Amino acid sequence: MANALFYLMALVSVACALGVVLAKNPIQCVLSLLGCFFALATIYLLAGFQFLAAVQILVYAGAIMVLFLFVIMLLNLGAPGALDKTDAKMFSRPNAFLVVVIAGLLLVMGALAVKKSGVVVAAKEMPEHGIDTVNGLAGEMFGRYLLPFEAVSLLLLATAVAVVVLAKRERGNSRRRKMGGEL
């Protein structure tokens, strides 16, 4: 039962990923990506990573996807009338064939690496509370990985400032221009 669900979700995630690449409308791309994230969260859950599954849904499906949808709606890219022809001839560009070949080679290399490394037989049963218990994760995160944790929090702060600066730039310039005009 769980195995069948895993393969079903793997199929769904690959189909949704193809949907992201092939869909014409950006809104369809976002919805496909959302489906891919939910399928991956189910796979995490089945593999014994409950906390990561929750984080996947909260952060990816909840926050990042809303950001994408927000920008698409802000720029009005999803409107049928405004449907641009940006990617209409995606596969008739000169290098499209090369790209598909390179992607296929990446895939084959990944599969070969997995095959070469040999199958590691799962000898132990899955622990009752899964692999990533919050207790264990917190012990590692605030113990051995405290410095990266602090670095990431600094990065988040810097990003918040950078995003505000990037998104507000135009208004600051126009105000300065207006002030200059008044002077």
Next chain:
Amino acid sequence: MSVPSEHMLILASILFAVGAAGFFLRRNVIVVLMCIELMLNAANLSFLAASRMHSLKQGALGPALEGPIFAIFVIVIAAVEAAVGLALVIALYRNRQTVNLEEVSDLKD
């Protein structure tokens, strides 16, 4: 008998290949950013598959938590990248009224 972790790795490589193909094929900036998210997700999946492989093998001393920790860091970086990337898209659209990458090739010419 649960699913072997190798199948998770193969799924990760498929998702990465699809994301990379989209990254090179598409010209819409927002879709390109989405393809990057897809590739980061594939990396996450392979981290978790490796962690699972090492947690369940013979003679493992408890769960291998490096995988989930790195996956959490990757998720944070993905959020940061999406925020900065989308802010750049908004700034680009404000200055050029386009999200087509072929129209923004000043550095190439």
